[in-house]
Amino acid sequence: MSDTPLTLTYDRGTVVITGGPTGFDYNTLPGVLFDPRTSTQRAQGRYYRAIVEHILREKLPYTDAARGWDNKPTGWKLNAVRQPRPYQLEAVAKWAEGGRRGVVVMPTGTGKTFTAFLCIEKVGRPTLVVTPKIDLMVQWAREMEQSFGVEVGMVGAGVFEYRPLTVTTYDSAYIHLEKWANRFGLVIFDECHHLPGPSYAEAANAGLAPFRLGLTATLERSDGAEDLLPALIGPTAYRLDITDVAGEFLAPYEARRMFVELTPQEEERYRTCREQYRQFVSDRGISMSGPDGFRRFLFEASKSPEGWQAARAFREQKRIMQAPAGKFALLTTLLARHATDRVLIFTADNATVYHIARAYLVPAMTNQTRPKERKAILEKFHSGEYSVVVTCQVLNEGVDVPAANVGIVLSGTGSTTENVQRLGRILRKYGDKQAILYEVITRGTAEEFVSDRRRQHRAFQ
Secondary structure, three states: OOOOOEEEEEEEEEEEEEOOOOOOHHHOOOOEEEEOOOOEEEEHHHHHHHHHHHHHHHOOOOEEEOOOOOOOOOOOOOOOOOOOOOOHHHHHHHHHOOOOOEEEEEOOOOOOHHHHHHHHHHOOEEEEEEEOOOOHHHHHHHHHHHHOOOOOEEEEOOEEEOOOOEEEEEHHHHOHHOOOOOOOOOEEEEOHOOOOOOOOOOHHHHOOOOOEEEEEOOOOOOOOOHHHHHOOOOOEEEEEEEEHEEEEOOOOOEEEEEEEEOHHHHHHHHHHHHHHHHHHHHHHHOOOOOOOHHHHHHHOOOOOHHHHHHHHHHHHHHHHOOOOOHHHHHHHHHHOOOOOOEEEOOOOOOOHHHHHHHHHHOOOOOOOHHHHHHHHHHHHHHHHHOEEEEEEOOOOOOOOOOOOOOEEEOOEEEEEEEHHHHHHHOOEEOOOOOOOEEEEEEEEHHHHHHHHHHHHOHOOO
């Protein structure tokens, strides 16, 4: 090999390196491995920045044909309508100090989106924002156009338009990563606790963006996979807790646990079903607390009539625990108590959502609710035409419902993330509101343990 400049090119989410001084050891470059399929030296896109920094440190001549964005500042400026809060400026400063890489953890309602806008203005490079849902993609695009006064592209929901400022979803980012991964100097992962999933992580692995920002109100995951975020985005640069800003920048709040009892008939049925499925699990040596416990239970249950009975027993005891008669009686009381408030009711499943919607004549929002209907429901809730909305998981994250001041968690998972997200839905400042989150628990059932697990966060201590 003759002495030639190192050349970086982009290929389907990777950086390919060729050339270099005679005898150059490519293994000295971060993340570079030999690809025997193509007889080339390549690295995942996320190593692009580290590779360039290494080349510059070693003063090696090189040609960069991998970067697909203009490296000149864009000159984007935020309009002066909104002034940043002190903690937002601190978050941007900490993120910048960390090399313009890292995760910013801030509660719902404290302005994570505007903090991201400040980062976009500071970096001044073409930017891609990745969101979990179509609703959020549209919301981000609308707010960016209003804040920067430029057209914003969208990729998702049948729209395929890239611009220097573009918003997409995690699903679309994964599907189309080869087309965008070298176009943007800054990538922002909204609700970045979703990113460590096997396919979603590829959006971070493939992207060349040297500047990265993760946003979330709930960093921790039940599987501990948040430990992957420093490699994908960067370390946690700034963290603000709900308790730090409640009453000043967020509404003051109270979190109350309320208990209901099973009727004698419900308790007998609950115990019988629980014993039936637990006996099946015990006989086959299945640990339901293990990472694959439930999956193995379903696999074993599918093999025999006895297994099918155990699976039905599992579903029935869970239904009794999550939706006993006592919860609906208490719900009636709470709705009467808060007749003049804006109330969000959260459940663990769609069936309970629709039962409540029919029984109390309130609008329901589930994953089956079309975007146009969701928008209409939220507008009427905000205006006061609707005072109650019942949902399963649709409103857990990202969607603004500032008028809501009462949350009623009738049932849910043991996820701390989900619980904090539900609390966050009622914390946005709106007039002089006082927020209350009720958590309704069936006493003497596994739901008490589930409740203890999901309350392991400072916001509930």
